[in-house]
Amino acid sequence: MRARLGILAAALMAAQPAPAEMLDFDALDGWYDDNHVEALASFLRTCDLIDDSDWKPVCALAADVPQDDASARSFFELFFKPVVVGDPPALFTGYFEPELDGSPVPTGRFRFPLYRRPPELQEGMAYHTRAAIEGGAIAGRGLELAWLDDAVDVYFLQVQGSGRIRMTDGTVVRVGYAGSNGHSYRSVGQEMIRRGTHTLDQVSAQEIAAHVRAEPTAGRELLDTNPSYVFFRKIGTLDPKDGPIGAMGRSITTLRSIAIDPRYTPLGAPVWIEKDGRAPIRSLMVAQDTGGAIKGMQRADIFYGTGSGAGNAAGTVRGGGRMVLLLPIDRAFAMLDQ
Known part of the structure; x- marks a missing residue:
């Protein structure tokens, strides 16, 4: 999803040792009320991909845990230690998989292209900016995967990093992240705050979309302040x-998968989420994704699912709280000894 970094090593990769505190499971607010079977199922989706000696025996045992909540909870309590990395409060946001209308060819309605990755674009290479690409820098080369009817939808599909497109012939095409143009992500919401048009409490995905659609010319210039541009690929499997x-x-799981900063949170690790504010969450999720805007020790983007309902829920999430890593026991003690 969003500017994806690919599969990274499970070991924490911060340049400097991060402040860490080990907790007891009793200290996790709501721990005993969660559905640990669901959390275990999400963990099992990806734990075999964690290439680290501390994780391999834990993952092997996970596959044999009986599918009842007491057994699933006992598994996490026996083989993991809760560790707070960094200093709360955390920052939680949300993301989703859009469902959009589209066409395989340009029409009077469908005029805004989604591009596949240009063949000359190499990993880490700085390529054309968003403004240049939207201005036609790669147009007419046959790189278009599909055409949408709204430039704002194209932008937010890039922010989310994947989506489902209902084509005019009735088929549904799923697209996913295929690379970026190598430019750093810049928040359009922060730019609106900087310009003084909005305050922090007014900024949401819905408000950004409404603001851009209300003033298309100025809105396009606003979107272009984020030079990062995402390319897509079709996913047919x-x-x-x-x-x-x-x-x-x-595949990631609704309200069980999060995007994190892999410098501080290992991909594949269970993470206890205590999100405060509106619609609070107390739930065990799994770090299975990354994003260009997800930076920091106490930072997570929660996956809310597919479609407009998920988008409405995800687009207004901006809350504090605490995130707690569940690390294999040896890894947890090794971190505290750093």
């Missing part, structure tokens, strides 16, 4: 019931 592909190359 996913079951319609499955979520989009995350950074670990497997």
Whole structure:
């Protein structure tokens, strides 16, 4: 999803040792009320991809845990230690998989292209900016995967990193992240705050979309302040019931998967989420995704699912709280000894 970084090593990769505190499970607010079977199922989706000696025996045992909540909870309590990395409060936001209307060819209605990755674009290479691409820098080369009827939808599909497109012939095409143009992500919401048109409490995905649609010319210039641009690929192997592909190359799970900063949170690790504010969450999720805007030790983007309902829920999430890593016991003690 969003500017994906690919599969990274499970070991924490911060340049400097991060402040860390080990907790007891009793200290996790709501721990005993969660559905641990669901959390275990999400963990099992990707734990075999964690290439680290501390994780391999834990993952092997996970596959044999009986499918009842007491057994699933006992598994996490026996083989993990809760560790707070960094200093709360955390920042939680939300993302989703859009469902949009589109066409395989340009028409009077469908005029805004989604591009596949240009063949000359190499990993880490700085390519054309968003403004240049939207201005036609790669147009007419046959790189168009589909055409949408709203430039704002194109932008937010890039922010989310994946989506489902209902074509005019009735088929549904799923697209996923295929690379970016190598420019750093800049928040359009922060730019609106900087310009003084909005305050922090007014900024949401819905408000950004409404603001841009109300003033198309100025709105396009606003979107272009984010130079990052995402390219897509068609994904034809996913079951319609499955979520989009995350950074670990497997489908992610509604309200059980999060995007994190892999410098501080290992991809594949269970993470206890205590999100405060509106619609609070107390739930065990799994770090299975990354994003260009997800930076920091106490930072997570929660996957809310597919479609407009998920988008409405995700677009207004901006809350504090605490995120707590669940690390294999040896890894947890090794971190505290750093």
